[in-house]
Amino acid sequence: MKRIISVLVENKFGVLARVSELFGSRGFNIASLSVGETLDSNLSRITMVVDGDVSIFEEIKKQLNKLINVIKVQDFTNVEHVEREMLLIKVNLSRKTRAELIEIVDIFRAKIIDVGRNSMTVEITGKDNKIQAFIELVKPFGIVEIVRTGKIAIARKKGGE
Amino acid sequence: MKKDKAEKKKLSGAEILIKSLKENGIKVIFGYPGGAVLDVFNHMHDSDLEFYLTRHEQGAVHAADGYARASGKCGVCIATSGPGATNLVTGIATAQMDSIPIIAITGQVATNLIGNEAFQEVDATGISRAITKHNYLVKDVDNLAQVIDEAFYIATTGRPGPVLIDIPKDVQQHKSSITKSKGVNIPGYKPTLMGNLKQIKSAAELIEKAKRPVIYAGGGVITSDASALLRKLAEKINTPVTTTLLGLGSFPETHELSLGMLGMHGTQYANYAIMESDVIIAIGARFDDRVTGKISEFAPHAKIIHIDIDPASVGKNVRVDIPIVGDAKHILKELEKSLKAKKHTDWIKEIDAWKEKFPLIYKKKKDFVSPQYVIECVREVTKGKAIIATEVGQNQMWVAQYYKFDKPRTLLSSGGLGTMGYGFPAAIGAKVARPDMPVFDIAGDGSIQMNIQEMATAVIKNIGVKIIILNNGFLGMVRQWQELFYDKRYAATCLRTGALNPDKARKTKECPEYTPDFVKLAEAYGATGIRVSKNENVKNAIKKALEIDGPVIIDCIIDSEENVFPMVPAGASLSQMMGGMA
Numbered sequence: 074m075k076r077i078i079s080v081l082v083e084n085k086f087g088v089l090a091r092v093s094e095l096f097g098s099r100g101f102n103i104a105s106l107s108v109g110e111t112l113d114s115n116l117s118r119i120t121m122v123v124d125g126d127v128s129i130f131e132e133i134k135k136q137l138n139k140l141i142n143v144i145k146v147q148d149f150t151n152v153e154h155v156e157r158e159m160l161l162i163k164v165n166l167s168r169k170t171r172a173e174l175i176e177i178v179d180i181f182r183a184k185i186i187d188v189g190r191n192s193m194t195v196e197i198t199g200k201d202n203k204i205q206a207f208i209e210l211v212k213p214f215g216i217v218e219i220v221r222t223g224k225i226a227i228a229r230k231k232g233g234e
Numbered sequence: 235m236k237k238d239k240a241e242k243k244k245l246s247g248a249e250i251l252i253k254s255l256k257e258n259g260i261k262v263i264f265g266y267p268g269g270a271v272l273d274v275f276n277h278m279h280d281s282d283l284e285f286y287l288t289r290h291e292q293g294a295v296h297a298a299d300g301y302a303r304a305s306g307k308c309g310v311c312i313a314t315s316g317p318g319a320t321n322l323v324t325g326i327a328t329a330q331m332d333s334i335p336i337i338a339i340t341g342q343v344a345t346n347l348i349g350n351e352a353f354q355e356v357d358a359t360g361i362s363r364a365i366t367k368h369n370y371l372v373k374d375v376d377n378l379a380q381v382i383d384e385a386f387y388i389a390t391t392g393r394p395g396p397v398l399i400d401i402p403k404d405v406q407q408h409k410s411s412i413t414k415s416k417g418v419n420i421p422g423y424k425p426t427l428m429g430n431l432k433q434i435k436s437a438a439e440l441i442e443k444a445k446r447p448v449i450y451a452g453g454g455v456i457t458s459d460a461s462a463l464l465r466k467l468a469e470k471i472n473t474p475v476t477t478t479l480l481g482l483g484s485f486p487e488t489h490e491l492s493l494g495m496l497g498m499h500g501t502q503y504a505n506y507a508i509m510e511s512d513v514i515i516a517i518g519a520r521f522d523d524r525v526t527g528k529i530s531e532f533a534p535h536a537k538i539i540h541i542d543i544d545p546a547s548v549g550k551n552v553r554v555d556i557p558i559v560g561d562a563k564h565i566l567k568e569l570e571k572s573l574k575a576k577k578h579t580d581w582i583k584e585i586d587a588w589k590e591k592f593p594l595i596y597k598k599k600k601d602f603v604s605p606q607y608v609i610e611c612v613r614e615v616t617k618g619k620a621i622i623a624t625e626v627g628q629n630q631m632w633v634a635q636y637y638k639f640d641k642p643r644t645l646l647s648s649g650g651l652g653t654m655g656y657g658f659p660a661a662i663g664a665k666v667a668r669p670d671m672p673v674f675d676i677a678g679d680g681s682i683q684m685n686i687q688e689m690a691t692a693v694i695k696n697i698g699v700k701i702i703i704l705n706n707g708f709l710g711m712v713r714q715w716q717e718l719f720y721d722k723r724y725a726a727t728c729l730r731t732g733a734l735n736p737d738k739a740r741k742t743k744e745c746p747e748y749t750p751d752f753v754k755l756a757e758a759y760g761a762t763g764i765r766v767s768k769n770e771n772v773k774n775a776i777k778k779a780l781e782i783d784g785p786v787i788i789d790c791i792i793d794s795e796e797n798v799f800p801m802v803p804a805g806a807s808l809s810q811m812m813g814g815m816a
């Protein structure tokens with residue numbers, strides 16, 4: 074099962090390695106990862122999507138809390154939350170396909186951020202399934218390249234858990 | 235002029251390091267110099283620090299560990315970059331597994347060379363990340379004083395452990411006006427000390443109802459200085475106490491409530507008591523696999539109360555009914571207060587019957603020295619007023635079984651990592667910490683050779699560690715497993731032939747009588763060597779060794795087929811113990 078976990082850490086070099094090593098050394102693959110500063114520039118938030126056994130996951134959470142540079146660990150598994158990720162996608166373009174592509178972009182409330190003669194780059198944010206649906210729809214036009222951010226999440230209620 | 239004055243007040247990184255170590259109460263350092271720590275040694279040259287030059291960095295880190303275990307203070311070791319740092323790795327991991335506070339300082343290549351595959355460069359913080367409680371690479375001399383104070387705080391508080399500080403050569407040379415930390419406040423590190431009162435109350439209620447309670451005490455009781463409280467509690471609620479290897483000494487083994495050690499080579503009565511208990515009070519122990527045996531069959535009738543300072547230890551291996559996170563000292567005080575005095579006459583009677591039926595016993599050999607007897611003699615001659623370090627394997631288990639530990643911090647043994655070669659340098663560290671106490675290293679002829687070079691350290695500084703080698707010409711514990719579980723195929727465990735097939739090798743080649751001759755070896759270092767091949771000479775040899783001012787090796791020739799019993803085979807339940815008689 075895929076789980077989203079958010080780790081509030083001190084904004085220092087080497088911290089990401091400490092966090093990711095706990096997963097790697099226990100055979101957990103990190104499906105996505107995103108790191109950014111928080112309101113307090115001394116702190117960073119690492120958001121990860123990981124896949125693996127529940128009991129090992131619980132063990133990793135305890136070990137994460139034990140890391141000196143980790144301030145808080147938030148597990149979104151059973152927490153109501155909103156999540157987003159962003160995709161930049163470069164699609165082949167021709168005079169014939171142009172209108173149809175723009176229409177799809179509109180329907181998905183995506184955004185064209187760059188247009189060339191033979192290709193166009195679209196930015197789309199949303200949940201997994203929306204992004205996946207968009208990719209499927211534009212596949213026939215020919216996808217040149219995809220770049221995807223890691224997933225980020227925030228709890229609906231104040232305070233998270 | 236003013237600028238000059240400010241400049242004069244600045245200190246180099248090396249000076250800040252030494253000043254900060256002293257401010258943290260450090261008087262003793264074990265280590266080995268090298269290119270990337272020359273600046274630090276240059277400043278130590280004129281300092282009043284007591285420095286012990288070991289013959290290998292691993293010796294230095296184990297000595298710092300032994301110093302810490304014997305004294306309860308933080309141990310400090312120092313090594314150069316590259317191979318110096320990698321030679322510390324085993325010792326750091328040993329300390330991490332057993333929760334021992336040490337500070338390991340490593341030199342690093344200059345910051346502009348880091349990542350260049352420079353001469354003697356390794357990523358010391360990367361390598362040690364998984365085996366330290368925390369580590370630091372100091373890239374700016376302005377941070378150094380702060381880092382050192384944080385390192386000491388982290389190493390010695392909560393569940394203690396090793397902290398490595400990697401200091402590049404240029405950082406040791408750069409000057410800074412920040413020569414003091416601004417106090418330690420780490421937002422992500424606030425160990426819980428006081429146990430949750432509600433949980434303590436629930437535990438008390440459970441203990442009140444218990445009919446067959448057992449206390450299972452670990453090294454955490456010793457770390458927390460809670461031995462007196464443990465005894466008070468056990469006596470008040472009339473509950474037997476078994477300990478882990480690292481918990482030996484936390485409760486007097488001569489006490490009528492003592493069950494000795496539990497687990498793979500524990501006493502039968504300790505294991506039976508655990509298996510039949512209805513409430514287990516675990517204190518500062520982590521339900522290691524060598525303790526629990528087959529986990530699914532461990533203590534089937536028991537509710538478990540687990541007191542530990544490390545929340546990650548609680549519930550890791552076994553289901554816990556009442557977890558209490560905090561310092562054993564605080565929690566035991568509260569728990570004792572909230573409990574009424576009790577008597578468990580029937581339960582104690584049942585246990586006493588087991589003690590009678592399944593005692594620890596051995597047959598004294600005629601043609602060899604009996605290792606169990608040697609341990610008993612050390613206890614008798616010193617009246618238990620000694621510090622005993624062990625290596626790893628049979629020697630370690632015989633000590634655990636036959637030396638009745640009465641006092642905390644008198645056993646130094648690598649429990650978690652099981653590091654052969656730990657005992658001798660650890661004994662050196664212990665003797666430095668406690669020159670008033672006789673210090674022994676009980677070794678095998680295999681493990682003593684893993685750090686025998688420290689004989690030079692001991693001789694030069696006249697550190698009177700007494701080494702007793704239980705010499706069976708084999709890697710005894712591994713050979714025992716081969717005998718019991720691998721059809722007596724002694725692949726590569728015979729130290730005299732060194733062969734994959736010793737039986738075959740002996741047919742074609744005569745083995746030397748000793749490899750090495752430890753008596754001559756001791757003499758080569760300038761120490762004293764005594765060989766003992768009969769039980770009747772053991773006591774005198776120990777007495778003689780104690781009379782000699784300086785290190786001594788007593789080489790005891792034991793039967794190569796000697797085994798450690800009783801034993802729970804790996805992966806079996808604690809109720810399936812093999813062999814009462816060794």
